[in-house]
Amino acid sequence: MPAKATRVSFGEALEELGEKIPDIVVLDADLSKSTMSIKFAKKFPERFFEMGIAEQNMIGTAAGLALAGKIPFACSFACFLIGRYETIRMSVAYTNANVKLVGTHAGIGIGEDGYSQMGLEDIALMRALPNVSVVQPCDDIETKQAVEYIATHEGPVFLRLTRQALEDVNPPDYKFNFGKGVVLKDGKDVTIFATGGVVFNSLLAAEELEKDGISARVVNIHTIKPIDEELVIKCAIETGRIVTVEDHNIVGGLGSAVMEVLSENYPVKVKRIGIKKFGESGSPKALYEKYGLDAKSIAKTVREFLK
Amino acid sequence: MENSILDLKIIATKIRIDIIKMLNLAGSGHPGGSLSCVEILVALFWEKIKRTPENALDPDRDRFILSKGHGVPALYAVLAHRGVIPYEEIFTLRKINSRLQGHPSRLDLPYVEASTGSLGQGLSIAQGIALAGKIDKKNYRVYCLLGDGEMQEGQVWEAIMSAPKFKLDNLCAIVDYNKGQIDGYVKDVMNIEPLVDKLRAFNWNVIEIDGHDFEQILSALDEAELIKGKPTFIVAHTIKGKGVSFMEDNHEWHGKAPNDEETKIALKELEEQLNELLSQKMEVK
The missing domain is CATH 3.40.50.920 (Rossmann fold)
Structure with missing residues (x-):
């Protein structure tokens, strides 16, 4: 398979899962074309919420959706999500809201846009929050399986994804096993x-x-x-x-x-x-x-x- | 209406008495903003949400999010008077191993709906629950109580911008406009006026009321239910520390518990108010 960015694998996986799991809802903060949540948005417009450039409100709204039984995926660049750490800390972690925070454009691997768009401290911050799991897949197949796992995992998860394309690492019969190296x-x-x-x-x-x-x-x-x-x-x-x-x-x-x-x-x-x-x-x-x-x-x- | 206005006033006064006792026993907490929102909570929990132990976690229940988390003694007292938590438990407020944290913790007490206390976050959560209600075509309503000082938080305005976009007519925000915050009067610390004009400009249905007048509160809540296509914001003018003369409109009482002597004076005043209301009730009978 040609190299693929894990954000692209995520977009494809979410689009497919939307069919299987009707409780999935997706929120984005004006970056759906970059986080690839746009694929879900096009297929399930009634379950997609464009929140504008207002990440705190997106995260809090996702928490509310989760409290009412939905499985919200709230997407933005990893750096912009952690910029709203206090909302994640209270409305997601301390409320134990079943929110899936998807942080794309992680690392210096994003390239030309420079530091302001690079998620570089996100793992550290997310890891410090009780109740929150942190997952970072390394190729297409692992991302797709991780997304499917996360959708049914009870509890907040931070999913960290790349902008840049990644070569396949795992074999076609790979099975994602949460918590296992x-x-x-x-x-x-x-x-x-x-x-x-x-x-x-x-x-x-x-x-x-x-x-x-x-x-x-x-x-x-x-x-x-x-x-x-x-x-x-x-x-x-x-x-x-x-x-x-x-x-x-x-x-x-x-x-x-x-x-x-x-x-x-x-x-x-x-x-x-x-x-x-x-x-x-x-x-x-x-x-x-x-x-x-x-x-x-x-x-x-x-x-x-x-x- | 299930209860007469007089009955609601009696309940509100009993709750104020409990708030004073709870804070005195805790040795810390926020009397000013707890006392100012009592009528709003009583109107909601007795006439609208009608919370009972049976419906306290029902998926179709009306929700109440206390965004101004420091007002939680009032909410705990209300939950106790509605039978959702044992009455005696309210006196464990802020003590070790209590479910009644100094600010609402959903981890410890799911009946508070969300963990709040870091200001500015509740309206977004309420909006999310309201959105889910729309998707699922459920009839529940979502109420969110904010503080006036809290309106200085940016996230509040993000939510104020977004709720009308989603036409959340099942969402009703209420601001407990008691005019005070820790550092002084809201108008001096960071003025939020002209609040009604701002909220209208963001396309909310806005109702301005006296937040201690049950008739006005209930009529505003009725109107909010009838308005279709947009959320309602009730701007409830209140008095910080309402019911205890030396606490009223005095921001010194934002975040300080009464000592034993002060508690005695406060309870004497409130008990006089209660006796007056009870004797009115006797006359009605």
Whole structure:
């Protein structure tokens, strides 16, 4: 299959699910053409609510819809959703409203638009809220299954999606298992935990490392919260060293989640790869090279870490 | 009407007595904004929503969202008087392990409908419930009580902009316009006037009333039910701290509980009011 952005996979999945699950309703804040909720909007106009550029009200309205039995998907860029954190904290998390928050355009991978449109702190903030789960799929098939799972999962979920197209990582018979990490490649010298758009790059990096005689295990963490503690500990026991890769600030994201588990259970050395400051404008390719998220940079960081 | 105006006044006074007792026992809380909204809540819960233990979580129930979450002692007292929660429980307000959090928590007490207290969010939630009612073609109505200071929050105006777009005539917002907030008078802190004109400009059906006058409250709620194609906003002029002379219109009593001495004086006043109403009732009989 050609590379596809997870927001596109999401739009397709939602359009299909709308048929099966009549309680699904969708809200967007003037970005439906970008979040891809437009596909649902066209097919089910009576269940789609254009809320205008007013995300707080969109999130609160979604909470109300959920309290009345609907399954609302509230969509915007990840950065704009977390900008309304207090509404998410009270109206969604503390109310325990069954809202699905869909944050697209996550990471520096969005490219030219620059930092203001990049979701870079969203995992950290969402992860801190009790009741809220955090899911970030890495390819088309995983996204579609994750969306279907989330629709029937009871409780608030933050779904993090990419703007940029992603190569397929999982096989056609893949089965999404909420809360469970996926070992994509086995290895014994180091485990690379990756999430979202950089899972594929981590796999390429592992192949490159193989040529240097380094055996790297690659694990896709699609459910960042609740994280697969058992697998994280198992990998630390079996490979010793751990590397985390994410297109997100290194504070509070996947790297932090992995380190929290390991510090309390099985302390080993961990190297976090992620964004340390703000992003900037540029082509996604140029940005990944500059910020160390392309396969070559990941391999280099792992090599140095293992020295 | 199920109850006479006199009966409603008696209930309101009993609720004010409970609010004072609850806050005194809690040692903290918000008397001013709890006392100002009592008639509005009593009118709603006795004549419109008619909440009972049986319908308290019925999917077809009329909803009430307390967006001004700090007024929750009034709501807890109302829920107790309607039998939804045990009467004795209201005196656990703000105590450890109580369901009665300092501000409404749906996690602890589902009858409050939504967790509020961080101002500005309730109207959006009420709107969402009203939208769901429209989709499902249900007949329930959704009421949302806001504070006047709360009208300074941006999210409130986002919701005020959107509810008329969706023609939510099953939604009724009420502002408890008691003119005060923590730092002083609303007009001085951040004026929200001309409020009625603003709400009309956003295409709401707006009704301006005396928020302590049961006849006016009930007639406004009746009108809201009849208006089709747009939501209704009731601007209810009230007195902060209503019913207790030394608290009335005094923003010092926004967020301070009465001590034992003050409680004694307040209860004496309220009990006199109650006795007066009860003797009127005897005369009617």
